[in-house]
Amino acid sequence: MADDVFKALADPTRRLILDELVERNGQTLFEICGRLVTKHGLGLSRQAVSQHLAVLETAGLVITRREGRYKFHDLNTEPLEHIAGRWLGQKAPESTP
Amino acid sequence: MADDVFKALADPTRRLILDELVERNGQTLFEICGRLVTKHGLGLSRQAVSQHLAVLETAGLVITRREGRYKFHDLNTEPLEHIAGRWLGQKAPESTP
DNA sequence: TTGATAGGCAAGCCGAAACTTGCCTATGGT
DNA sequence: ACCATAGGCAAGTTTCGGCTTGCCTATCAA
Numbered sequence: 257m258a259d260d261v262f263k264a265l266a267d268p269t270r271r272l273i274l275d276e277l278v279e280r281n282g283q284t285l286f287e288i289c290g291r292l293v294t295k296h297g298l299g300l301s302r303q304a305v306s307q308h309l310a311v312l313e314t315a316g317l318v319i320t321r322r323e324g325r326y327k328f329h330d331l332n333t334e335p336l337e338h339i340a341g342r343w344l345g346q347k348a349p350e351s352t353p
Numbered sequence: 354m355a356d357d358v359f360k361a362l363a364d365p366t367r368r369l370i371l372d373e374l375v376e377r378n379g380q381t382l383f384e385i386c387g388r389l390v391t392k393h394g395l396g397l398s399r400q401a402v403s404q405h406l407a408v409l410e411t412a413g414l415v416i417t418r419r420e421g422r423y424k425f426h427d428l429n430t431e432p433l434e435h436i437a438g439r440w441l442g443q444k445a446p447e448s449t450p
Numbered sequence: 451t452t453g454a455t456a457g458g459c460a461a462g463c464c465g466a467a468a469c470t471t472g473c474c475t476a477t478g479g480t
Numbered sequence: 481a482c483c484a485t486a487g488g489c490a491a492g493t494t495t496c497g498g499c500t501t502g503c504c505t506a507t508c509a510a
Contacts, residue, residue: 259365262359262362262363262368263363263467265359265362265363266359266360266362266363267467267468268356269468271359271439274439274440275439275440278440284486284487285486285487286485286486286487300468300469300470301469301470301471302486302487303469303470303471303487303488303489304468304469304470306487306488307468307469308468324476324477324478324486325476325477325478325485325486325487326477326486326487327486327487331440333437333440333441336437336440336441337437337441339436339437340430340433340434340436340437342368342371342372343371343372343375343428343430343433344430344433344434360497363497364497364498366498381456381457382456382457383455383456383457397498397499397500398499398500398501399456399457400457400458400459400499400500400501401498401499401500403457403458404498404499405498408497421456421506421507421508422455422456422457422506422507422508423456423457423507424456424457
């Protein structure tokens with residue numbers, strides 16, 4: 257469960273994909289491909305991005321909905337909220353003024 | 354910078370090490386080895402744990418201090434606090450009562 | 451000083467992960 | 481009906497991460 261989330265976040269390309277989805281939710285595979293190439297200059301194939309999206313989906317960080325021949329990808333931040341708490345929980349909360 | 358933190362957290366053994374340091378801070382390499390073997394039943398060599406600790410240290414999650422022939426490992430949770438905020442930042446903060 | 455304890459360095463092995471390549475399915479427009 | 485667009489599947493390659501093995505250094509105690 258949490259293992260999938262950490263493994264998904266381990267790759268810099270996947271973190272960039274999450275960034276793009278924060279900026280504009282509900283993008284298709286081709287849109288994400290275009291953004292990664294033009295805005296960040298990384299040259300990867302469409303299948304590479306597709307596989308990254310699959311990893312993000314099994315981690316629960318991306319939820320997909322199909323409409324016709326389009327498949328839209330929505331960001332789901334819920335798995336991100338409890339991740340660090342595993343080690344921050346019972347710590348003395350240092351001065352947070 | 355953040356890349357090191359995510360890569361460090363990607364491995365389940367390293368996450369277990371952080372758990373052990375939460376439970377008891379300032380352990381030596383041999384102490385951590387013993388705990389991983391006895392409490393969690395994983396059979397890994399001392400060098401494996403040493404390499405894991407090195408990864409955690411370059412990520413800033415573990416800080417070491419040397420005293421004589423002992424090297425104590427202290428947890429540093431600071432890099433964990435801003436990790437998820439990258440994607441949670443401009444999201445509507447749900448009810449935190 | 452010798453031995454035991456705590457740790458470090460470096461090369462090598464192996465399996466998993468990232469990426470490619472090639473082909474296939476499905477939807478929509480004209 | 482036809483073709484272009486959006487996406488999927490599967491095998492192959494290559495790179496990288498985790499782990500081992502073997503040996504070396506340093507500190508302390510007797």
